[in-house]
Amino acid sequence: MTEPLLRVDGLKTHFLTRAGTVKAVDGVDLRLDRGEILGLVGESGSGKSVTGQSILGLVDPPGRVVGGRVLFRGEDLVGAGEKRLRAIRGRRIAMIFQDPMMTLNPVLSIGTQMVEAVQAHETVSRAEAWERSRRALARVGIASPDERLASYPHQFSGGMRQRVAIAIALLHSPDLIIADEPTTALDVTIQAQILFEVQKLCRETGTALIWVTHDLAVVSALADRVAVMYAGRVVETGTVAEIIGNPRHPYTRGLLESVPSRNRRGVPLRSIPGMTPSVLDLPEGCAFRPRCDRSTGACTAMPELMGDREDRAWRCWNPVGAEARGDAA
Amino acid sequence: MLVFILRRLAQSAVVVMAMSVLVFAGIFAIGNPIDVLISPEADEFERAAAIARLGLDKPMHEQFIRFVDSALGGDLGTSFVHGVPALGLVLQRFPATLELALCAMLVAVVLGIPLGLWAGLKPDSLAGRVIMTGSILGFSLPTFWVGMMLIMAFAVTLGWLPAGGRGETASLFGVPWSFLTADGLTHLILPAVNLALFKLSLVIRLARAGTREVALQDYVKFARAKGLAPSRVVGVHILKNIMIPVVTVLGLELGSVIAFSVVTESVFAWPGMGKLLIDSILQLDRPVVIAYLLVTVLLFVVINLIVDLVYSLLDPRIRLGGGRA
Structure with a gap:
């Protein structure tokens, strides 16, 4: 297999707070080829945003x-x-943030x-930078x-501002946009x-x-592959078709079932019982164990990613559909 | 813009009017200046003559009408004590105070903003803590005491700087200024530092609080994500946002520094308006007190107008005149 564009191995980002160490990202593996679109899915607090920021070294203290x-x-x-990272930020890897109301500086x-984004990476005249900005818009x-x-930003609607942010991200034709x-x-x-x-x-x-999103519907419309995160780890990864059509991790299945669908009209929506555990107090072993209807004694030990291929794997001792196939781990 | 300025001027006129009534009534209540002004040996006849000369025999409202009438003509009365026009007396002292106040503000801004930025960006560093502790001292030490300590240290013990007075002055626009001569500058340093100390602490705290808030905003992270150099992120993206509250407060503070630099002027024998005010109040020299207060009110009005204009330059969301966006 050729070297991917981006490969994240065992990434750990911890926040050292007074209340204790928050392991926001605790061993995340991702890979991404050129031109590929990866959906990074998870609930609030699953560490998906921190993962994105960690890639560019943009995590604020006390995070590290x-x-x-x-x-x-x-x-x-x-x-x-920092100097090397600065040369990559905006030029090779660009970022777009969640709230377009907050990403543009209100006084500039x-x-x-x-x-300034053009001139940060290329020595061009102001006139030329202006012309490039014009074309990007x-x-x-x-x-x-x-x-x-x-x-100024306040004269734009939210959608327009996000377009501006996207235009800024595309200014240098980066290899990757987060x-x-x-x-x-x-x-x-x-x-x-x-x-x-x-x-x-x-x-x-x-x-x-x-x-990065919590919305599986968005991902299924957009992405080539999906990585599902839970409590700071990737719990399942695969192509969109595999994740949507054949989820193996009970959490992925739970996520899918809690998406309203036209095909199940009139059927009460399922939700995942319980709530996201506090990252300060994660259960031992699989973090999803307390909310999972398939948990067994084995789940007190953290399962490794297992699966057929590197890019089709799940982190579960009792994956969904294992009984039918007889391939329980 | 023009509409905005005209409206502000009209508002200011109302403020000045209200002030003059208040001041006049207030000073009337303090006491009769005649006892202070004439010698105790004066007889009844001399006393009555003095009262009539100063117009103090008329009822209050008549005195007030007479005052307003001449004030509109630019005459704020003649000092009871000095026998010269009160306004001229105040304005003659004004440059000294203005110079002192502006130098103090300059010190506060030039030192305060970088220190505040630093403390805000690195709140847990040793330097950050030292800066914040220092600003608490600046807040809590009484101005007159710091002034005396400065004199003790730099004038008496070390002998580096003079203890009081304006020193040599040079003339600019027909007004004497100390900062134009080397000797004047050395005289200016201690009182300016003394007066600046409180404002400096204020600027540091404002800048630090602003920086801590702004540094966490998404637009700062976005600026970093664009690959901008830290100097540009801090010097443009953060600085321009924290300047908004700093400018507001500094504008108000500049007025109060000019108006109430009384303590520093007394300690350093700086011949400014503050010293004049204290003397005039003690001598119940009504015209001078009124002239001083009116000048001060006008000063506040002008400074606030300037602050609003600067504000609109800093923050595009503020559109003066309230018309179209």
Whole structure:
């Protein structure tokens, strides 16, 4: 197998707080090929956002990457210096954040914020940086970009702001965009537009995408592959078809069952009993054990990722559907 | 913009009017200046003549009308004590106070903002803690005591700097300024530092609180995610956001520094307005007190106007005039 664009091995990001060590990300493995779209799915607090930020070394103190490797084009970003990371941020790997109301600086014009992003990585004149910004805005479907560049964020709607953020992310045609729930704060119709455009732009430019979300419906429409996170670990990974059609981890199945669907009209929606455990006080072994209807004595030991291929695996002693196949671990 | 300024000027006129009534009534209640002004040996006749000369025999409202009438003509009365126009007396002292206040503010801003930024960015570092502890001292030590300690240390013991007065002055726009001569500057340092100490602590705390809040915002992380250098993230993205509260408070504080630098001026024998005010109140020199207060009110009005204008430059969300967005 060729070397993937991004390979995350055993990534651990811990927050050293007064209440104790919060293991927000505790051994995450991911891999992503060029141009591939990965959906990183999980509930609030599962560590999916922190994973995204850890890749670029953007976790705020008291958070710290304490272990693992982030191999981007063969280079380990965990040990990389701030200067090296800065050269990668925005140029090779770009990020889009969840709340478009908060990602643009309210006191700087859109033009200023785009021009500085261009000039951070290339020594070009202001006029040329402005021209590139103009084209980038036009590409994400913003009309009269010249006028828009002179505007300030508060003069834009949420959807427009997210388009601006996407335009900024695309400025340097990065190899990878990490999108942290970029459509969660938007109206459903705007959400669909943004999804469509991001997908189109990534296909056009060959940019790989990590789409962090709690919404399986979004992922199934957008992604090639999915990694499901629970309590700081990846509990299942596979292609979209495999995850949606044949979930093996009970948590993935629970997530799927709690998505409203047109096919099960009138049937009461299932929900996963209990709630996400506090990351300060995780149960021993499999963190999903207290909420799981398939748990057995074996579950007090943490299961390793198991499965047919590296990119089709689950972290469960009693996977869904094991009885029928007789391949229980 | 023009509408905004005109409206603000109209508001200011109302404020000045209200102030003059309050001041006049207040000073009337303090006491009759005539006992202080004439010598105890004066007889009844001399006393009555003095009262009539100063217009103190008229009822209060008549005195007030006469005062407003001449004030509109730019005449705020003649000092009872010095026998010269009160406004001129105040304005003559004004440059000294303005100079002192501006230097103090400059010290507070130039030192306070970087220190506050540093303390905000690295709240747990040793430097951050030292800065914050120092700012508590700056807040809590009384100005007059710090002033005397500064004199003790730098003027008496070390002999580096003079203890009081303005020193040599040079003329600019027909007004004498100390900061234009080397000797004047050395005279300016101690009182300016003394006056700046409290404001410096205030700026540090404001800047630190702002930085801690702004540094956690998504737009700062987004700026970092764009690959910007730390100097640009801190110097533009963070700084411009924390300047909004700092400018507001500093504007108000500049007014109060100018108006109430009384203590520092007394300790360092700085011949400014504050010293004049204290003397005038003690001598019940009504015209001077009123002239001083009116000048101060005007000053506050002008400073607030400037603050609002600067504000709109810093924060595009604020549109002056309230018209179109």
